[in-house]
Amino acid sequence: MTPRRTLYPPIEPFESxxxxxxxxxxIYWERCGTRGGKPVVFLHGGPxxxxxxxxxxxxxxxxxxxxxxxxxxxxxxxxxASLDHNTTWDLVADMERLRAMCGHEKWQVFGGSWGSTLALAYAETHPERVSELVLRGIFLGTEREYDWLYRYGASALYPEGWEEFAGHVPEDERGDLVEAYRRRLTSDDEATRTAAAKAWSRWEALVVTLLPDPAIVEHSxxxxxxxxxxxxxxxxxxxxxxxxxxQLLANAGRLKGIPGVIVQGRHDCCTPxxxxxxxxxxxxxxxxxIVPDAGHLFSEPGITDGLIRASDRFAGKEGI
Structure with a gap:
């Protein structure tokens, strides 16, 4: 078997x-690598x-x-943690501001999980500004995907974690957990907000890795x-x-002509x-x-390998 690629050595920004x-x-920004090299924007997850x-x-x-x-x-x-003026379309506009700031005519757009969602929204809005798309853990923002995480789906695979997550709110509110958590996450009481945030984040941390990872849960x-x-x-x-x-699927025709790679874990329980x-x-x-032995995170070996090979390929290093 060909050895799997790993991350490049650590680097520091040359500008921020x-x-x-x-x-x-x-918004905080940083530029790394080589000024004047092949432009790429990285979109983190979450949101x-x-x-x-x-x-x-x-x-x-x-x-x-x-x-x-x-x-x-x-x-x-x-x-x-501000929610005011914080929408998908605000973020798309921010990306255009950043592109203009950097002086790039177009750039590669690289994102995973929610980053793939934002990448698609940006590319379908500004296809002329995208040289390539590299995506991981596709999330299209559909009701079916929300239901998988917050009604039924992942709950069947992680019943103990689901019981803890749903159990954070009274039984009569569990028919709509997103709304029940919204009330607590926007509460005026800091302790209420923090407790809800930790319960929400713990549930997500449980489903994003193929194998249990206490460090991910602790960080999250x-x-x-x-x-x-x-x-x-x-x-x-x-x-x-x-x-x-x-919307994202309906407008996918706007991506025609943009080279792209999707790296997707077969056992991704966050974004199936x-x-x-x-x-x-x-x-x-x-x-x-589709990586046969991977879940959701970019740090899983098969996902890392696919993403590094994709970024190398679009920089002219295919086959290395």
Whole structure:
């Protein structure tokens, strides 16, 4: 077997800053790799997760000019955990501001989980600005996907975790857990908000890895991280990500002519493969790679391998 690729060595940004995007928001951005190299923008998940240093390492730094940014309300962006003026379309507009700031005519758009959703929304809005798409763990923002995570689906695979998650709210509120959690995550009481955020984030942390990973659960339930990701995720999901029903699939024809790779874990219990398959059928040109021994996270070996090979391929290093 060909050895699986691993992340490139750690790197530090050559430039970083805050961009005032209006509406009271300033977003943190950083550029890594080589100024003037192949432009790529990395889109983190959640929504609300923020960027990490390891996410810089999915690209050959000698060949890529890598932009990472913390989306509104999370990471180093301000105001922290804000829901005001924080929608999918605000983030799409922020990406255009960042592209113009960098002086790129077009760029590769690279994102996983919620990052794949935002990548698709951006590419379908601005296809002329996208050189390639590299996507992981496809989430299309459909009611079926929300139901899988918050009504029935993942609950059958993780019954003990589901019981804890649903049990955080009274039984008479469990018919709509997204709404029940929304009330608590937007409460005026800090203790109520934090407890709900930790319960919400713990449930997600349980379903994102193929094998149990206590470190992921611990990180996800850290108070500050949990509050940002739970509040912003819940806000987006409560509003169906501001999409019309089936919008991303219906508009997939706008992706025609954009080279793309999807790396999807076969056993992804957060964003199951059926969404990736549906996107492949709507966008036949994309190279869909289903990893047989992987779940959801980019750090799982088969997912890392597929993403590194995709970024190398689009930088002219195919076969290495």
């Amino acid at each position: 800053g805050m961009l005032d995007v209006g509406d009271g928001h300033s 609300g997760a923020g960027c990490s240093a390891d996410q810089r390492r999915q690209f050959d730094p000698a060949l890529y000019d890598i932009l990472l940014f913390d989306q509104r309300g999370c990471g180093r962006s301000t105001p922290f 339930t850290d108070d500050e991280h949990a509050v940002a990701i739970a509040r912003i995720e819940n806000h987006f999901f409560h509003n169906m990500c501001w999409f019309e029903p089936g 493969p059926e969404s990736a398959w549906a996107l492949k059928k709507a966008w036949p040109d994309v190279d869909l790679q």
